[in-house]
Amino acid sequence: MITTDIDKLIRPHLVDIKAYEPMDPPELLAEQAGISPDKVIKLNGNENPYGGSPKAVEAVANTPLHIYPDPLQRKMRRALGDYTGMDPDYIIAGAGSDELIDLLFRLFISHGDAILDCEPTFGMYGFCARVAGGEIRLVQRDELFEIDVGDVRDAIDSKTKLIFISSPNNPTGNLASEEQVRELLETGLVVVVDEAYFEFCNQTVAELVERHENLVVLRTLSKWAGLAGLRIGYGIMSPRLVNHVIDIKSPYNVNVAAEAALLASLEDAPALMANVHLIVEERERMATLLKDIPGVTPWPSHGNFILCQFAPGRAGEIFDALARRGIFVRNFSSERLRDCFRIAVGTPDQTDALIAAMRDIV
Numbered sequence: 001m002i003t004t005d006i007d008k009l010i011r012p013h014l015v016d017i018k019a020y021e022p023m024d025p026p027e028l029l030a031e032q033a034g035i036s037p038d039k040v041i042k043l044n045g046n047e048n049p050y051g052g053s054p055k056a057v058e059a060v061a062n063t064p065l066h067i068y069p070d071p072l073q074r075k076m077r078r079a080l081g082d083y084t085g086m087d088p089d090y091i092i093a094g095a096g097s098d099e100l101i102d103l104l105f106r107l108f109i110s111h112g113d114a115i116l117d118c119e120p121t122f123g124m125y126g127f128c129a130r131v132a133g134g135e136i137r138l139v140q141r142d143e144l145f146e147i148d149v150g151d152v153r154d155a156i157d158s159k160t161k162l163i164f165i166s167s168p169n170n171p172t173g174n175l176a177s178e179e180q181v182r183e184l185l186e187t188g189l190v191v192v193v194d195e196a197y198f199e200f201c202n203q204t205v206a207e208l209v210e211r212h213e214n215l216v217v218l219r220t221l222s223k224w225a226g227l228a229g230l231r232i233g234y235g236i237m238s239p240r241l242v243n244h245v246i247d248i249k250s251p252y253n254v255n256v257a258a259e260a261a262l263l264a265s266l267e268d269a270p271a272l273m274a275n276v277h278l279i280v281e282e283r284e285r286m287a288t289l290l291k292d293i294p295g296v297t298p299w300p301s302h303g304n305f306i307l308c309q310f311a312p313g314r315a316g317e318i319f320d321a322l323a324r325r326g327i328f329v330r331n332f333s334s335e336r337l338r339d340c341f342r343i344a345v346g347t348p349d350q351t352d353a354l355i356a357a358m359r360d361i362v
């Protein structure tokens, strides 16, 4: 083999980049805990414990796999238009909303441009910024994890192009208000409101898109529709922006299985929303049970997860003890969330197992 110093050929800012903090698959988690995979209680990915619609599973099974998908996503955009109440010209689908986040970076961020991140928040914005060679202006949320719009405005400089707002915010669970989004839109920068958990709270700023060309709303079918493994999300933005995204995306970005599953899921939305209601009810039950455990403080949440705060220094040890029992939650490396971890809302049985284990450990 001819060897060369391949690192010299890689774009300099990517040579030492750290991968996105990954989530291990259930088989690996099972091995780690020394249990069989069906015993794993996986509450680390904000996934839907009820899975996808059986109609989506059937639609995928009946989809011919040898034909490329429609690059202009006509059927999907029409169906999403009906679902959201928006004109299909305002909609574009991606391989998960993660792909759309990445496409927004390709569209707006050149080397040295900056994004604004309201910490703590979803890690993909910062990750994509690093991959794009962009800079990250960090604005800390206040003690209740609320955004201070004044702080955000103060952090904007000549390089800033994108402002990311996750609402509900992953991992803190709180919402940004429409008023806050409107104020941020006045900056003229592109404001990306990530509504991955919209169906769990029913609060949206999508209707502002028609009047604000600098607003992008992102949604996904990973959470409410249980399609995380298929990778399908969408964005709501001005038709002009949609066309720019179409011009730069890879032509067949959403595969035919994901397309079939999306169409079937939207038709089966009432049944899927019944599961969403179960999850919302379970979230409140879980919050009440968590509150009763000494030293445990659950933050109020509008998503399908709860951020839990522990007495100083205890989160790591409780996290490890849960993992040894086959219960996996999400921890964070940031200083601000050192005493916290995030728990996805599962089935009632999973909640009961989690609470029993936590009582025992604490």
Ligand SMILES: Cc1ncc(COP(=O)(O)O)c(C=O)c1O
Pocket: 045, 046, 095, 096, 097, 098, 099, 122, 166, 169, 170, 194, 196, 219, 220, 221, 222, 228, 231, 232, 233
């Ligand atoms: C706020 C937020 N945005 C986007 C995503 C990614 O969604 P998708 O699975 O559609 O890529 C997640 C996933 O956890 C999320 O929490």
